[in-house]
Amino acid sequence: xxxxxxxxxxxxxxxxxxxxxxxxxxxxxxxxxxxxxxxxxxxxxxxxxxxxxxxxxxxxxxxxxxxxxxxxxxxxxxxxxxxxxxxxxxxxxxxxxxxxxxxxxxxxxxxxxxxxxxxxxxxxxxxxxxxxxxxxxxxxxxxxxxxxxxxxxxxxxxxxxxxxxxxxxxxxxxxxxxxxxxxxxxxxxxxxxxxxxx
Amino acid sequence: xxxxxxxxxxxxxxxxxxxxxxxxxxxxxxxxxxxxxxxxxxxxxxxxxxxxxxxxxxxxxxxxxxxxxxxxxxxxxxxxxxxxxxxxxxxxxxxxxxxxxxxxxxxxxxxxxxxxxxxxxxxxxxxxxxxxxxxxxxxxxxxxxxxxxxxxxxxxxxxxxxxxxxxxxxxxxxxxxxxxxxxxxxxxxxxxxxxxxxxxxxxxxxxxxxxxxxxxxxxxxxxxxxxxxxxxxxxxxxxxxxxxxxxxxxxxxxxxxxxxxxxxxxxxxxxxxxxxxxxxxxxxxxxxxxxxxxxxxx
Numbered sequence: 001x002x003x004x005x006x007x008x009x010x011x012x013x014x015x016x017x018x019x020x021x022x023x024x025x026x027x028x029x030x031x032x033x034x035x036x037x038x039x040x041x042x043x044x045x046x047x048x049x050x051x052x053x054x055x056x057x058x059x060x061x062x063x064x065x066x067x068x069x070x071x072x073x074x075x076x077x078x079x080x081x082x083x084x085x086x087x088x089x090x091x092x093x094x095x096x097x098x099x100x101x102x103x104x105x106x107x108x109x110x111x112x113x114x115x116x117x118x119x120x121x122x123x124x125x126x127x128x129x130x131x132x133x134x135x136x137x138x139x140x141x142x143x144x145x146x147x148x149x150x151x152x153x154x155x156x157x158x159x160x161x162x163x164x165x166x167x168x169x170x171x172x173x174x175x176x177x178x179x180x181x182x183x184x185x186x187x188x189x190x191x192x193x194x195x196x197x198x
Numbered sequence: 199x200x201x202x203x204x205x206x207x208x209x210x211x212x213x214x215x216x217x218x219x220x221x222x223x224x225x226x227x228x229x230x231x232x233x234x235x236x237x238x239x240x241x242x243x244x245x246x247x248x249x250x251x252x253x254x255x256x257x258x259x260x261x262x263x264x265x266x267x268x269x270x271x272x273x274x275x276x277x278x279x280x281x282x283x284x285x286x287x288x289x290x291x292x293x294x295x296x297x298x299x300x301x302x303x304x305x306x307x308x309x310x311x312x313x314x315x316x317x318x319x320x321x322x323x324x325x326x327x328x329x330x331x332x333x334x335x336x337x338x339x340x341x342x343x344x345x346x347x348x349x350x351x352x353x354x355x356x357x358x359x360x361x362x363x364x365x366x367x368x369x370x371x372x373x374x375x376x377x378x379x380x381x382x383x384x385x386x387x388x389x390x391x392x393x394x395x396x397x398x399x400x401x402x403x404x405x406x407x408x409x410x411x412x413x414x415x416x417x418x419x420x421x422x423x424x425x426x427x428x429x430x431x432x433x434x435x436x437x438x439x440x441x442x443x444x445x446x447x448x449x450x451x452x453x454x455x456x457x458x459x460x461x462x463x464x465x466x467x468x469x470x471x472x473x474x475x476x477x478x479x480x481x482x483x484x485x486x487x488x489x490x491x492x493x494x495x496x
Binding site: 007008009010011012013014036051052053055056059060063064084085097100101115116120121122123124125126127128141143144179182183 | 203204205206207208210211214215217218219220221222237240241242243277278279296299301302324325326454455458459
């Protein structure tokens with residue numbers, strides 16, 4: 001089993017460490033690799049798209065030729081986890097900010113995203129969040145976070161803050177507006193790994 | 199969701215923001231137009247200031263926070279995070295920048311210090327801070343004051359990368375020396391470098407600084423940026439290097455790509471071709487002692 005973390009920009013090492021910790025917790029061994037260039041995505045059984053700056057990430061996955069490979073992986077049914085910037089890039093459509101910057105989107109999930117949905121950095125927050133697939137609240141860390149404004153019929157909503165969707169899944173794709181890799185609670189990562197191991 | 203349940207400005211959020219910048223290039227900009235060029239090139243954030251360091255150097259006099267209108271215009275112009283510089287110890291400039299909506303404040307030695315004894319108490323702010331450092335002691339003192347990110351100081355505005363190299367090697371070397379030290383030795387070492395013992399122990403355990411560390415000061419070419427990544431920095435700040443280059447949009451794009459391909463000389467060669475001349479620059483050893491910026495900040 002091989003799990004790849006897109007390592008173009010953002011909090012990559014935190015994701016690598018979290019996946020490794022989650023694997024250790026469940027007593028599974030798998031190789032965790034970082035992906036900076038094309039050719040590695042097709043060898044992976046699971047993909048993680050970390051947080052970072054979505055405009056930067058979007059430009060570089062195109063330039064490096066990784067974008068097409070991720071789309072192919074999605075079609076093959078490879079589980080994909082996107083957090084924060086990762087969520088934005090998974091979306092099919094975006095708000096006016098996305099249009100203004102001509103931002104590249106992978107279009108793997110039938111959602112409309114709103115960037116910086118909760119405001120600027122001084123408005124970033126932690127909160128105890130109810131996530132439908134977890135048995136108790138999860139300390140979710142939102143950093144200049146996006147939110148999902150509209151989700152298609154096939155999208156399963158897992159968590160919301162007021163009318164903003166902050167966690168959702170569709171087929172093999174799991175998208176989060178917050179950062180499970182910044183905390184020690186591995187339940188979200190375990191939920192993702194369930195898709196690989198079950 | 200009740201608003202009072204949201205916890206703002208925690209250490210986790212401040213340091214987390216800095217982590218999202220990793221592997222990226224943060225570019226100095228002085229106008230909204232420059233900010234758009236930086237965003238288009240793939241910068242992860244921009245740093246708003248009234249003049250790039252090389253111009254601050256030429257102009258002389260007292261360098262202060264940029265006109266808030268300029269910072270506001272830059273915030274309006276781009277969707278990537280906007281950082282802004284305040285003078286060392288000038289907590290009112292920092293408060294103003296926070297109220298404008300700056301995403302991070304750089305308590306910077308490039309501006310003329312406002313206080314020669316005390317840095318800003320950064321724990322009092324909701325926004326995170328980045329501070330300069332030349333060695334492990336300076337870095338940990340800044341983190342102890344609440345900095346969520348460190349940048350090696352280099353010698354800003356010169357286009358001469360050697361001081362950035364010196365400071366990065368100094369910090370990485372000091373972290374390596376912690377490995378294998380006993381607790382008593384760490385306590386003694388903390389005393390020598392005038393840093394809190396808890397942070398020295400945390401650094402020893404993590405085998406890296408407890409916060410993100412970017413290179414800065416004198417980075418002027420894609421090769422310079424790649425060099426700093428090879429030396430272990432988490433990302434790169436570029437000041438005068440972009441908008442004092444012959445072709446800023448090309449140079450900006452090339453430096454972003456160089457940071458992503460820092461370990462591949464063949465790709466770096468391609469990236470570095472035909473991008474026009476870098477900033478002219480001045481050699482660090484031609485600068486009179488009273489005009490050296492890196493010694494500000496203790």
